[in-house]
Amino acid sequence: MGSKEEAVPVPPWRKTRKPAQIRRQLSQDLIVETGLRVLDAEGLDALSMRRVAQELDTGPASLYAHVANKEELLELVYDRVLGEIRLPERDPSRWKDQLRAYSLEVYRVLNRHADVARAALANIPTGENSLRAGEFVYGLLLEAGMPPGNAALCLDRLSLYLIGDAYEGSVHVSRLRASEMTSPEEYFTAFATQIAGYYRTLPRERFPYLVGHIDDLIAADGEERFRFGLELMLDGIESRMP
Numbered sequence: 001m002g003s004k005e006e007a008v009p010v011p012p013w014r015k016t017r018k019p020a021q022i023r024r025q026l027s028q029d030l031i032v033e034t035g036l037r038v039l040d041a042e043g044l045d046a047l048s049m050r051r052v053a054q055e056l057d058t059g060p061a062s063l064y065a066h067v068a069n070k071e072e073l074l075e076l077v078y079d080r081v082l083g084e085i086r087l088p089e090r091d092p093s094r095w096k097d098q099l100r101a102y103s104l105e106v107y108r109v110l111n112r113h114a115d116v117a118r119a120a121l122a123n124i125p126t127g128e129n130s131l132r133a134g135e136f137v138y139g140l141l142l143e144a145g146m147p148p149g150n151a152a153l154c155l156d157r158l159s160l161y162l163i164g165d166a167y168e169g170s171v172h173v174s175r176l177r178a179s180e181m182t183s184p185e186e187y188f189t190a191f192a193t194q195i196a197g198y199y200r201t202l203p204r205e206r207f208p209y210l211v212g213h214i215d216d217l218i219a220a221d222g223e224e225r226f227r228f229g230l231e232l233m234l235d236g237i238e239s240r241m242p
Contacts, residue, residue, distance in 0.1 A: 026058065028066040032076045036113070039077060043177055044115040044170070049073065074119040079127025081116050084109045087136045092143035096234055099140065103162060103230050106133075107223075110166035114173040117166035134159075145242045154237050161233055165226050192218045 034055050039047045049070055053060040067073050085105050091098060110117050125134055134155060141151035176187045199207075199214045210217070220228070 026056065026062060026066060028076070030056070031063055031067050031073070032080050035073050035077045036080055036116075039115055040113055043174055044074075044118050045174075047074070047077075075127060078116055078119045079129045081109060081113045082127070082129035082133055084112075085129070085133055087132065090136065090140045090143060092140060092145070095140050095144035096238060099137065099158075099237070100230065100234060102133075102137065103158070103233075104227075106162045107165070107226055110162070111169055114166065114170040117163055117170045120163045121167060141237075146237075146240060147242075150240050154240065158233055158237070161229065165229070169222065188221075 031052060034052050035047055038051055038055060042051075047070075049060045049063050049067070052073070053063055056063075067076065085102075087102070088098060125131060137158065138151055138155050141154055142148060146154070172187065172191070173184075176184060179187060181187045181190065196214050196218055199210055199217070202211050204211045
């Protein structure tokens with residue numbers, strides 16, 4: 001066999017060409033996936049049609065064939081996040097345990113995408129995954145024997161508690177991004193220390209309990225507070241059961 005011929009080098013005066021990148025076909029799923037990636041990395045304030053278009057190496061106008069505007073993009077991104085929630089088969093005989101497990105699952109999912117909770121407040125859920133979660137909770141309460149009107153209010157208040165807690169967390173995430181701190185633990189330690197220091201300067205004769213019990217006021221971390229509030233909600237719902 002003959003020897004393999006050596007390749008001819010490129011003349012030094014020619015520019016080296018980068019391999020052409022093959023663009024992925026634009027679709028609503030791709031736009032939403034990219035939007036969620038931007039939100040996770042840079043926060044809700046950075047998410048825009050222009051920013052997503054930049055990530056996809058295209059112009060903003062090309063996105064509007066798939067997503068109407070930023071508001072719709074936020075709704076779709078939020079619904080994509082809710083798709084990560086794992087739901088069991090409803091068992092009304094274990095409604096309280098299942099509602100607790102569901103709430104902790106929502107807590108974990110929303111805290112993986114902390115800023116997304118800001119897009120959820122004041123919106124009536126219409127996405128497929130939002131409806132799936134609502135159907136699970138509402139159906140569980142109805143099958144456990146709660147009257148429809150009470151079950152509707154329980155669904156509404158529980159959803160607000162879950163989203164509100166995640167929203168508070170997203171505010172702290174935004175402050176962490178704006179600070180020079182490198183970890184959530186460092187940020188929350190500094191935040192709690194600052195609050196405790198201020199409370200200790202309050203006039204004790206006017207605020208004896210706040211000043212005297214500041215260590216108890218700041219002792220619990222975020223998940224412990226969430227679990228405590230959740231048990232209050234579940235006990236309240238249980239008191240409304242027939």
